[in-house]
Amino acid sequence: MIKEHILKKQKAIKYKIVGIASDVFSKFGFKKATMEDIAKAAGMGKSSIYYYFKSKEEIFEAVVKKEAATLSVELEKKVINVHDDPKEKIRNYVFIRMKYLKEMVNFYEALKNDYLANLAFTERIRKKYDREEQDTIKNILEEGVNQGIFKVNNTKFAAMALVTFLKGLEKTMIIDEEMDMDGLEKNLDDILHILFYGMIK
């Protein structure tokens, strides 16, 4: 039997490994990152890593989950639980999400090789967060409507539209290597400006 406080220590070590693996994957991409790379970066033997995770994929999964959780927390703090006006909230939401995606692009580089095979795998992990995302946007929109700032008839549909747009950006970022990210980021405000000034009373 595994004892209680031992489990906690294991979790802490796993957490540390995931953080380091995150750096390694971010630097090399999933395929080019080796267990040896991760082990060295963590300052331990390869087989010690296997003591905590049973495969490379399992580590990757943990990394993606952690990233998603980090995004959730950041959004929570900076968007959801803040008393800015809804307009500012949406702007923050979009920009934080963009920042997150930029960081994630390296992870998804793995997909560029074995595209279809891995897409399913990553999509599965993310699906859970899609609903959450849509609800968040919907809540912000409704808040804006209640405050008389937005004029949106169907907040659910509008939320879906915005999330779809953001997911579209994501796909573009992952697949279309030629896209000019910095240019896009600068244009985001214009896009949002258009969005807002077609929406604001």
Place this chain on the structure above:
Amino acid sequence: MIKEHILKKQKAIKYKIVGIASDVFSKFGFKKATMEDIAKAAGMGKSSIYYYFKSKEEIFEAVVKKEAATLSVELEKKVINVHDDPKEKIRNYVFIRMKYLKEMVNFYEALKNDYLANLAFTERIRKKYDREEQDTIKNILEEGVNQGIFKVNNTKFAAMALVTFLKGLEKTMIIDEEMDMDGLEKNLDDILHILFYGMIK
């Protein structure tokens, strides 16, 4: 026999491949970059690359040579053939060289793995440029002395000292992964300031 104008075309293609390989090595490092990566990036089959280069090392060698040549040209244009005062020239020299090193660090990443084995190989390629470098600095120093701006007794020794310092930085950049490059770059001016105001009459 290979015909004259065909050779020119081959050279052009080789040049293109070297440029692309440069990007790939820069992104992945020598070891993680595969011939497949290079071939794909160049839009041709793997064996076509082997038609122009007989090994991965030969491509890498060509890349390093090209980089060194690029540095030479840039230094020529922005430092040697310019009528700035010698103080500014040295400052430009050091900063351009730093910029170059920063770009080169990725190539040298190969060395981090198989350090001693590859060091000899890269060192051989660079040796030719070391003398050139020392002469350039020496000339700038002498120019400064002639203009009565610098007080340097032995320009040859002083040039050697500066080059040694720059090479020291290089080694540090390659081997010591923990070094804070951005911080260093900011401090370079301070270092140069010290260098200058110990030297200027």
Place this chain on the structure above:
DNA sequence: AGAATTTTAGAAGAATATAGTCGAAAAAGC
């Protein structure tokens, strides 16, 4: 057009690298 030359692509071989396993030894906890 057809022969000669140059270039590419694909398949296959040989060497290397990598993910993952196993048992034994070290470290930590009791």
Place this chain on the structure above:
DNA sequence: GCTTTTTCGACTATATTCTTCTAAAATTCT
């Protein structure tokens, strides 16, 4: 000191990767 937890190094089977070879495609030359 004995048990449990953790690390490590050696090992294997598999997959990758460098490189070679051959034949076909494209280009150039006559």
